[in-house]
Amino acid sequence: xxxxxxxxxxxxxxxxxxxxxxxxxxxxxxxxxxxxxxxxxxxxxxxxxxxxxxxxxxxxxxxxxxxxxxxxxxxxxxxxxxxxxxxxxxxxxxxxxxxxxxxxxxxxxxxxxxxxxxxxxxxxxxxxxxxxxxxxxxxxxxxxxxxxxxxxxxxxxxxxxxxxxxxxxxxxxxxxxxxxxxxxxxxxxxxxxxxxxxxxxxxxxxxxxxxxxxxxxxxxxxxxxxxxxxxxxxxxxxxxxxxxxxxxxxxxxxxxxxxxxxxxxxxxxxxxxxxxxxxxxxxxxxxxxxxxx
Amino acid sequence: xxxxxxxxxxxxxxxxxxxxxxxxxxxxxxxxxxxxxxxxxxxxxxxxxxxxxxxxxxxxxxxxxxxxxxxxxxxxxxxxxxxxxxxxxxxxxxxxxxxxxxxxxxxxxxxxxxxxxxxxxxxxxxxxxxxxxxxxxxxxxxxxxxxxxxxxxxxxxxxxxxxxxxxxxxxxxxxxxxxxxxxxxxxxxxxxxxxxxxxxxxxxxxxxxxxxxxxxxxxxxxxxxxxxxxxxxx
Numbered sequence: 001x002x003x004x005x006x007x008x009x010x011x012x013x014x015x016x017x018x019x020x021x022x023x024x025x026x027x028x029x030x031x032x033x034x035x036x037x038x039x040x041x042x043x044x045x046x047x048x049x050x051x052x053x054x055x056x057x058x059x060x061x062x063x064x065x066x067x068x069x070x071x072x073x074x075x076x077x078x079x080x081x082x083x084x085x086x087x088x089x090x091x092x093x094x095x096x097x098x099x100x101x102x103x104x105x106x107x108x109x110x111x112x113x114x115x116x117x118x119x120x121x122x123x124x125x126x127x128x129x130x131x132x133x134x135x136x137x138x139x140x141x142x143x144x145x146x147x148x149x150x151x152x153x154x155x156x157x158x159x160x161x162x163x164x165x166x167x168x169x170x171x172x173x174x175x176x177x178x179x180x181x182x183x184x185x186x187x188x189x190x191x192x193x194x195x196x197x198x199x200x201x202x203x204x205x206x207x208x209x210x211x212x213x214x215x216x217x218x219x220x221x222x223x224x225x226x227x228x229x230x231x232x233x234x235x236x237x238x239x240x241x242x243x244x245x246x247x248x249x250x251x252x253x254x255x256x257x258x259x260x261x262x263x264x265x266x267x268x269x270x271x272x273x274x275x276x277x278x279x280x281x282x283x284x285x286x287x288x289x290x291x292x293x
Numbered sequence: 294x295x296x297x298x299x300x301x302x303x304x305x306x307x308x309x310x311x312x313x314x315x316x317x318x319x320x321x322x323x324x325x326x327x328x329x330x331x332x333x334x335x336x337x338x339x340x341x342x343x344x345x346x347x348x349x350x351x352x353x354x355x356x357x358x359x360x361x362x363x364x365x366x367x368x369x370x371x372x373x374x375x376x377x378x379x380x381x382x383x384x385x386x387x388x389x390x391x392x393x394x395x396x397x398x399x400x401x402x403x404x405x406x407x408x409x410x411x412x413x414x415x416x417x418x419x420x421x422x423x424x425x426x427x428x429x430x431x432x433x434x435x436x437x438x439x440x441x442x443x444x445x446x447x448x449x450x451x452x453x454x455x456x457x458x459x460x461x462x463x464x465x466x467x468x469x470x471x472x473x474x475x476x477x478x479x480x481x482x483x484x485x486x487x488x489x490x491x492x493x494x495x496x497x498x499x500x501x502x503x504x505x506x507x508x509x510x511x512x513x514x515x516x517x518x519x520x521x522x523x524x525x526x527x
Binding site: 169172173175176179180182183184185186187188189190191 | 341342343362363364365366367368372373375379381382383384388391392393394395396399400440444
């Protein structure tokens with residue numbers, strides 16, 4: 001009985017740590033979506049598809065052109081950043097003064113365009129980088145280096161965005177524009193330019209997420225479906241546009257998935273997480289940390 | 294310094310200003326008085342580019358303001374303290390001031406300007422890390438004026454700086470306008486508090502129903518029967 005408890009505790013601890021590692025990655029995904037929503041007031045339904053394109057970018061750079069992973073990553077991040085800026089310039093900006101539902105439908109349209117494009121251009125095969133990182137064994141627990149790397153890089157990415165948002169004029173303007181967009185011209189701020197920069201930053205975060213996800217998952221045209229909805233739910237759970245709420249919600253979700261998976265299949269972890277989400281929508285419809293008005 | 298000629302402006306099909314002629318000379322303080330809905334705020338907004346005139350010209354030191362993109366007008370030396378202050382409530386006082394110095398020319402002078410504003414409003418220095426939205430109305434007005442001063446303007450547009458403030462604080466705000474003036478800054482101020490504003494300005498315009506009904510020196514305006522009856526309650 002005693003030895004059983006010991007083993008159980010090890011598994012529990014392993015699941016908790018793996019939950020934290022997953023939480024970092026989900027928090028990174030949620031931050032990008034929250035940034036766009038909080039600042040531009042638009043939900044990029046196609047956010048996960050930008051990540052998918054970034055994953056394909058990594059696949060081709062590494063497997064096809066033979067560039068090393070760490071050189072390919074900045075290129076892929078820049079590529080998705082440009083894609084984010086293009087999405088804003090071509091789709092969102094012309095619709096900004098229209099009803100919000102049109103913006104939502106338009107980004108939904110982009111989702112299908114990107115999926116179809118990937119299917120036609122890259123086929124439906126599952127592809128991977130062919131990089132298999134070792135597993136770290138520590139005190140009878142096992143953690144994959146891919147997850148540890150993803151967690152560390154996600155944290156660094158979020159710290160860089162935090163410093164950018166708090167220390168620079170442009171970052172301060174991004175926070176200000178979310179609070180009062182009409183008077184930005186009085187500050188000498190060109191709102192169109194700030195929106196474009198924000199979209200590029202959102203894209204860059206999707207690009208970073210792509211670089212990290214491609215280490216753990218195969219890429220295929222519909223890979224966005226496996227983390228797009230959960231990213232969206234995390235943002236809603238944290239209160240759309242609330243950065244801190246999104247961060248907290250990502251870790252809550254990740255722990256539910258990880259611990260739920262411990263007692264049965266991993267899929268049950270997801271079921272529990274979605275049930276938790278639905279209950280929370282009744283209990284705290286404004287989000288875990290509802291923003292004070 | 295600032296010259297408006299036959300300016301018409303409005304919102305959609307609603308016209309708020311009709312053929313406004315107005316000028317402000319360097320170093321002057323000029324008031325615009327008039328009842329609610331006369332178009333005073335619209336006048337300020339049309340000068341700073343928040344809305345664009347449908348007719349007429351606006352020139353700042355010879356530069357065509359109408360042809361200047363709205364976000365570059367502050368670069369001509371026009372700083373606008375909008376009605377109801379419009380601070381960024383969930384930014385700190387210091388970040389609000391930082392936004393006032395967003396223009397590249399102003400960023401270079403940020404440290405000097407911040408010192409200048411903190412000298413003028415020691416209270417802002419104490420509260421630099423506080424969220425602007427959590428301060429009292431009077432403090433928020435100081436912060437809003439400080440934010441406008443961060444751009445090192447030549448002309449300060451003040452829209453109803455005394456609105457919604459307690460009488461004691463109103464007094465402080467007008468004292469402040471006097472101090473800002475004595476530093477050589479040109480001021481155009483819109484106010485409903487006619488009695489007070491005529492004490493701090495050199496000249497004033499009376500705006501009614503979107504047209505200028507009267508203008509003159511502060512003394513002339515105080516003596517004018519129209520102004521006396523309608524606004525000074527004498």
